Amino acid sequence: MTNRKEPDVSIPTAATLTRTERQADIRINGLAKSYGLPGHEVLAMSDVTLDVASGEFVAVVGASGCGKSTLLRILAGFEKPSTGSVLVGGTPVTGPGSDRGVVFQDYGLFPWLTVRENVAYGPRQHGVSRRAARETADEFLALVGLTRSAGKFPGQLSGGMQQRVAIARVLANNPAVLLMDEPFGALDALTRTDLQAELRRIHRANAATVLFVTHSIEEAVYLADRVVVMTGGAAHGVPGHIRQIVPVNLGDNRDPSSSEFNAVKRMIADLVHEGSDHV
Numbered sequence: 001m002t003n004r005k006e007p008d009v010s011i012p013t014a015a016t017l018t019r020t021e022r023q024a025d026i027r028i029n030g031l032a033k034s035y036g037l038p039g040h041e042v043l044a045m046s047d048v049t050l051d052v053a054s055g056e057f058v059a060v061v062g063a064s065g066c067g068k069s070t071l072l073r074i075l076a077g078f079e080k081p082s083t084g085s086v087l088v089g090g091t092p093v094t095g096p097g098s099d100r101g102v103v104f105q106d107y108g109l110f111p112w113l114t115v116r117e118n119v120a121y122g123p124r125q126h127g128v129s130r131r132a133a134r135e136t137a138d139e140f141l142a143l144v145g146l147t148r149s150a151g152k153f154p155g156q157l158s159g160g161m162q163q164r165v166a167i168a169r170v171l172a173n174n175p176a177v178l179l180m181d182e183p184f185g186a187l188d189a190l191t192r193t194d195l196q197a198e199l200r201r202i203h204r205a206n207a208a209t210v211l212f213v214t215h216s217i218e219e220a221v222y223l224a225d226r227v228v229v230m231t232g233g234a235a236h237g238v239p240g241h242i243r244q245i246v247p248v249n250l251g252d253n254r255d256p257s258s259s260e261f262n263a264v265k266r267m268i269a270d271l272v273h274e275g276s277d278h279v
């Protein structure tokens with residue numbers, strides 16, 4: 001992994017933004033999800049119980065098909081669980097809500113709005129003045145290195161750039177909970193390590209509760225307070241489930257080249273591989 005440069009812009013914090021009601025923990029209890037027609041259902045995920053404290057950063061890793069995206073879609077309110085319950089900030093999730101910011105692999109940008117307008121959209125919806133929303137948008141676009149693309153339309157950007165706009169747009173809403181499903185998967189290595197460092201700094205500054213799905217164990221260990229290892233899935237004949245939750249006690253300044261870092265990484269890799277044929 002390359003050196004992560006410090007971003008040269010100051011990070012907008014909760015204080016510079018408008019929303020105040022932004023403390024939320026996540027309580028997931030006995031969650032299961034099956035897909036298919038009644039009588040022909042396949043249990044994709046079962047028995048998932050997990051509490052994420054307010055302000056905690058939790059990464060989820062595991063082989064393809066073990067139910068990571070299913071879990072995040074249920075938390076986002078895009079899908080209903082078959083059994084079990086999810087509480088965010090003590091409130092049952094019944095659908096999407098502005099308390100939860102979502103970055104999934106399909107960017108979900110509005111193609112008819114410019115990059116700046118896409119990022120300013122959420123603050124505008126929350127009653128922020130046009131001028132302040134524009135300033136917020138520009139701050140976050142600087143953060144993801146897209147100042148010069150602010151006036152372009154999403155269709156004029158590369159996939160990785162669109163993904164950065166999607167990240168800026170979610171951060172500009174300052175949600176209490178961030179749900180991120182492989183948000184850096186489409187980025188080149190350099191941009192990815194820059195954004196990892198920035199996400200850590202943003203998280204320290206604004207203390208959102210984060211659930212972050214990634215295929216990169218290194219990314220999980222670099223970012224998270226705890227790493228949830230999931231295994232199983234249809235291809236393995238058992239529903240996806242949590243195999244183990246690994247605390248990452250490496251402090252704030254993590255060095256991916258250190259032996260401590262690599263020991264945690266190896267341990268998680270072993271857990272992922274034991275339960276699957278491939279990652």
Ligand SMILES: Nc1ncnc2c1ncn2[C@@H]1O[C@H](COP(=O)(O)OP(=O)(O)OP(=O)(O)O)[C@@H](O)[C@H]1O
Pocket residue numbers: 035036044062063064065066067068069070071233234235240
């Ligand atoms: N809409 C759907 N209809 C039917 N089956 C589905 C649907 N969505 C997911 N599944 C199944 O549920 C299981 C879990 O899928 P999910 O997308 O959550 O896995 P994942 O861990 O995110 O995998 P990946 O790492 O490849 O993104 C898989 O077996 C998948 O085929």
Ligand SMILES: [Mg+2]
Pocket residue numbers: 068069070181
């Ligand atoms: Mg997925």
